[in-house]
Amino acid sequence: MENARQYFGDGLPYQNLNELKGKLIAIEGTDGVGRSTHIEMLQEWLEVQGYGVVTTGWTRSNLMSKTIEMAKQGNILDRWSFSLLYATDFADRLEHQIIPALRSGFIVLADRYIYTAFARDFVRSGDRTWIRDVLGFAVIPDLVCYLRIDVDTLALRVIETKGMNFWESGMDLRLGGDLYDSFKKYQGLLIEEFDKMAEEFTFEVVDARKPPEEIQEALRLKIEPLLKNGRAQLAPAGTGSPVKESATAPPAS
């Protein structure tokens, strides 16, 4: 049974969604929760089974990645510019990577999706309406897996691995006196909002405090039903990238 694909809000009048036969799977969760590691493992797992896989990640568009990098290094942006830069990046990837890949029958693994933008904008503004309107052109994913973690475990994990950075600590918001306090408050607010959205948009919640192999197993269990439904229509692996643009995109990691 194939449900009709839908836009989140006001869609793209010039794009037809009817022929998007691939599957769109979004992996959501806050910074440092292990999304990219699991996406890499999922890609491997799916390709071994013969499915064509395309991955796409936040700020990885050809159009915007440099601009966003520079903007982050420079002045602190206002809320609207901040969210609009990410929205532009997302639109570019949606139209040049995600939609063409789905049209060719690939499984698209998205490292973050519009819900990350919703959480970040809400934490900065207290307003949910505007950003949801802006990202109304997004295609609703077939599945959203939410890697859920508590902020204490997250803080320890981030310190042990890559360390805390300015943006992941929400330092532009000045929520705490130092990086650590700010990180805890900022990530706490993001997780709170993700939890609310998990109910509102029926995310599949995966406990990200567990060992990596258990998390991976849980993710595969959530994804499997989707594959059985659409197996016949999916493209075989090894047919290459469906779009030229993604050939130059950095690998998912």
Added chain:
Amino acid sequence: MTPPLVTFNQPHPFPGKLIIVEGIDGSGKSTQVLLLQKWLTSKGYNVFFTEWNSSELVRETTRRGKKNKSLTPTTFSLLHATDFANRLYYDILPPLKAGMVVLADRYAYTAFARDAVRGVSPPWVRKLYGFAIRPDMAFYFKVPIEVAINRLLGGMRAQFKYYEAGMDMGLSQDMTESFRIFQARILLEYDKIVSEYGLITMDATKEIEEQQNDMRQLVSTALEHYKPKRGTHGKRETVFWRRFAVPKSE
């Protein structure tokens, strides 16, 4: 952290005044707003000026997108909204809050008209600009398409700009013809916007000084109860605060 009290649907609460001009390329709106600025400055007002699509951010990114032919109607629209947000925050809000006069050459209405013609959903683009400040006065310089073409070809510029002519839309290989088709569609959108948002329509076929006199009359009535505020130091007319740098296109 507090929700914005300012929305596009209601008058802004700031002591300054925001006056904007709209119209297609060749309508003469930029000339008119320049003359208005001269007049206001000579009257002792502290005036700031900002124009559409003027941040480096959009110029550089648009250039990159144009080179790869990768801009879609939606990314085109979002890039301009980003530019607008940035200018609103750095160039428009501070002087308005400080009680000064801000003049804008094109405003959100330009996006409502153009982006709809390029193919995005009209309700979407209106919501996109939901954070914009409603201007105190909005002038629309209405001109027939042929008059605009003659002005542009016979005037100082003597050529069309790529995006103004809608060359990215593949309407015609001939730039003049493409401009005619594209801008004619924009004129239709402007007509809807004028009634939707109550823009003041100016007859842009009149002589320059005649239009300017009409405009000054309307502005001076609107500013009757406005108490100008000004600093004691020298003034800068455009860039208010430093903006972030952007990468140069490869």
